[in-house]
Amino acid sequence: MDHNGLYRAISEKRSFLCIGLDSELEKLPPSLHKARNPVLEFNKRIIDSTHKYAAAYKANTAFYESMGSKGWLTLESTLGYIRTNYPGIMVIADAKRGDIGNTSKMYARAFFETMDFDAVTVAPYMGEDSVAPFLEYPGKWVILLALTSNRGADDFQYHNEDGLMLYERVLTLSRKWGTFNNLMYVVGATRADMLRDIRKIVPEHFLLVPGVGAQGGSLGDVVRYGITGKCGLLVNSSRGIIFADSSENFDRIAGEKAAEIQKEMESHLAAHKII
Amino acid sequence: MDHNGLYRAISEKRSFLCIGLDSELEKLPPSLHKARNPVLEFNKRIIDSTHKYAAAYKANTAFYESMGSKGWLTLESTLGYIRTNYPGIMVIADAKRGDIGNTSKMYARAFFETMDFDAVTVAPYMGEDSVAPFLEYPGKWVILLALTSNRGADDFQYHNEDGLMLYERVLTLSRKWGTFNNLMYVVGATRADMLRDIRKIVPEHFLLVPGVGAQGGSLGDVVRYGITGKCGLLVNSSRGIIFADSSENFDRIAGEKAAEIQKEMESHLAAHKII
Numbered sequence: 001m002d003h004n005g006l007y008r009a010i011s012e013k014r015s016f017l018c019i020g021l022d023s024e025l026e027k028l029p030p031s032l033h034k035a036r037n038p039v040l041e042f043n044k045r046i047i048d049s050t051h052k053y054a055a056a057y058k059a060n061t062a063f064y065e066s067m068g069s070k071g072w073l074t075l076e077s078t079l080g081y082i083r084t085n086y087p088g089i090m091v092i093a094d095a096k097r098g099d100i101g102n103t104s105k106m107y108a109r110a111f112f113e114t115m116d117f118d119a120v121t122v123a124p125y126m127g128e129d130s131v132a133p134f135l136e137y138p139g140k141w142v143i144l145l146a147l148t149s150n151r152g153a154d155d156f157q158y159h160n161e162d163g164l165m166l167y168e169r170v171l172t173l174s175r176k177w178g179t180f181n182n183l184m185y186v187v188g189a190t191r192a193d194m195l196r197d198i199r200k201i202v203p204e205h206f207l208l209v210p211g212v213g214a215q216g217g218s219l220g221d222v223v224r225y226g227i228t229g230k231c232g233l234l235v236n237s238s239r240g241i242i243f244a245d246s247s248e249n250f251d252r253i254a255g256e257k258a259a260e261i262q263k264e265m266e267s268h269l270a271a272h273k274i275i
Numbered sequence: 276m277d278h279n280g281l282y283r284a285i286s287e288k289r290s291f292l293c294i295g296l297d298s299e300l301e302k303l304p305p306s307l308h309k310a311r312n313p314v315l316e317f318n319k320r321i322i323d324s325t326h327k328y329a330a331a332y333k334a335n336t337a338f339y340e341s342m343g344s345k346g347w348l349t350l351e352s353t354l355g356y357i358r359t360n361y362p363g364i365m366v367i368a369d370a371k372r373g374d375i376g377n378t379s380k381m382y383a384r385a386f387f388e389t390m391d392f393d394a395v396t397v398a399p400y401m402g403e404d405s406v407a408p409f410l411e412y413p414g415k416w417v418i419l420l421a422l423t424s425n426r427g428a429d430d431f432q433y434h435n436e437d438g439l440m441l442y443e444r445v446l447t448l449s450r451k452w453g454t455f456n457n458l459m460y461v462v463g464a465t466r467a468d469m470l471r472d473i474r475k476i477v478p479e480h481f482l483l484v485p486g487v488g489a490q491g492g493s494l495g496d497v498v499r500y501g502i503t504g505k506c507g508l509l510v511n512s513s514r515g516i517i518f519a520d521s522s523e524n525f526d527r528i529a530g531e532k533a534a535e536i537q538k539e540m541e542s543h544l545a546a547h548k549i550i
Contacts, residue, residue, distance in 0.1 A: 022378070024381070060374070060378055060381075062372070062374055062378045062379070062381035062382045062385065063378075063381050065347075065381070065382065065385035065389075066381040066382070066384040066385045066388075066389060067385075067389065068347065068351060068385070068389040068390065069344050069345075069347040069348040069350075069351055070344075071385075071389075072340075072343065072344040072347040073344040075344075076343060076344055096372065096373060096374055096398070096401075097337070097371065098371060098398065099335070099337055099371055100423065100424070100425040100427075101425065101427075103297070103335055103337045103338075104337070106299070106335075106337035106338050106340070106341040107337045107340065107341070109341040110337065110340035110341045110342075110343070110346075113341075114340075114341060114342065114343040114346075115343065123371070123373065123398045123400050123401075124400060124430075124431060125398050125399060125400045125420055125423075125431060125432070126371075126398075126420070126423050126425060126427050126428065127425065127426070127427020127428055127429060127430030127431055127432070128426070128427045128430055129425050129426050129427040130425065130427050131427075145400055145401070148375065148400075148401050149375070150375040150376065150401060150402065150404050150405065151402070151403070151404050152375075152376075152401050152402020152403045152404040152405050152406075153401065153402055154402065155399075155402030155403055155448055156399060156400060156402055156441060156444060156445065156448075157400070157402070159434055159436050159441055159444055160436050161434050161435050161436055166431060166434055166441065169431060169434055170431065173430055173431075
């Protein structure tokens with residue numbers, strides 16, 4: 001899936017919603033505790049009830065690794081479930097990996113060959129050769145951390161050399177490592193107005209915006225400052241959708257929450273003449 | 276294991292060698308190809324033949340994840356093998372994780388509870404709240420990336436604000452997040468003379484120094500600029516030991532290589548009156 005392919009998927013779904021499958025065992029509805037694999041059962045029901053409204057799913061590997069090799073197996077099964085039942089939807093491994101070249105190559109193999117994710121999030125600290133191996137896979141994406149939405153983002157991401165903050169340097173340097181067909185960026189939504197300046201550096205790249213919904217952040221602001229002629233946005237919501245309800249009807253409620261966001265996104269897409 | 280515990284382990288082994296179990300399937304000796312689990316068999320034999328010379332083992336998760344859930348199981352089995360047969364040896368997950376607080380908590384659980392590693396490497400880009408959850412486990416260690424030994428280190432780690440480079444800012448800020456009992460740093464050995472300046476910022480913390488051996492880097496220089504009164508160094512070698520030979524005697528040769536390095540380390544420890 002390239003830039004145009006992602007744009008087409010968004011146009012068809014009338015949505016640029018990414019749903020985060022942060023399926024923490026302790027937070028699952030009690031009705032699932034008896035299932036053989038509660039997390040997998042939860043994911044399947046969430047996916048069945050939300051897929052119409054989502055352009056992408058994002059699985060944060062931390063929640064799966066916390067369950068050891070069984071969790072890793074659940075991650076593989078979840079990916080397989082989406083691939084089999086809902087082909088065409090983008091699936092992102094939110095793994096924030098990155099290591100020296102030879103080792104990043106192994107991570108790229110893990111997420112793009114052993115598993116068949118479309119995209120993986122990568123941390124930039126170790127520089128170009130830690131990112132390059134992921135960019136060698138045709139049709140696959142690197143989603144590089146630029147500006148994150150957590151408090152700790154202040155510690156280093158704003159480190160300023162001659163007016164260029166670290167996250168701006170990440171954008172400026174890395175855009176030459178790939179193209180807008182295989183590289184996007186994580187940009188935290190709690191600072192939506194900064195999207196304006198970010199768009200000066202990467203006018204066309206897709207941005208994955210976390211933190212709309214449960215973590216706050218306004219969709220309107222993100223669209224105002226971040227949207228491009230081909231949308232250029234994937235906006236994530238995790239807990240606000242998947243844990244909206246803990247009754248036996250959790251999946252129906254999750255579907256309703258996702259549909260609400262999709263409606264709002266559809267109106268933004270229409271207002272910007274993207275659909 | 277705290278700072279003193281690690282110092283004692285080093286004194287007893289007369290070695291500050293960390294052996295990297297970067298056990299890439301394609302690089303294993305052909306004689307192991309018929310084994311039921313070649314990587315696990317390889318690791319066991321390497322560990323049996325080198326444990327006398329090693330203060331620590333380090334498993335880079337990338338090599339295990341590249342084999343999917345089966346690889347993750349192999350990682351768990353390798354850790355279990357060390358714990359059962361060679362208790363007291365430090366085992367490091369070289370995972371380079373880091374995410375927003377709630378998510379890092381899941382990674383900490385993965386490596387410190389679900390698995391029982393002593394230490395995990397963490398990437399600093401997302402700041403304090405991405406590191407803090409790992410520091411809440413008594414007796415466990417965060418090994419934070421400061422200066423890495425790859426070419427890409429130049430891209431961001433030297434970003435300079437008012438004379439303070441990013442990796443120096445990482446050291447300066449993060450030393451307040453933990454103590455020298457639960458926090459150490461990755462410092463790349465290809466720039467051994469920089470250890471002198473690093474020691475001005477973190478005079479007592481342990482440093483994990485990669486890249487001595489196959490990747491070049493002189494042990495003498497690392498010791499000269501980096502050693503403390505309680506050693507304060509773990510120096511890693513991976514391929515230079517584990518892939519020193521590909522015959523059926525690979526384990527014996529690996530043991531000899533490890534013994535060579537241990538001897539050199541012993542003489543440094545003695546010269547500095549640490550043993």
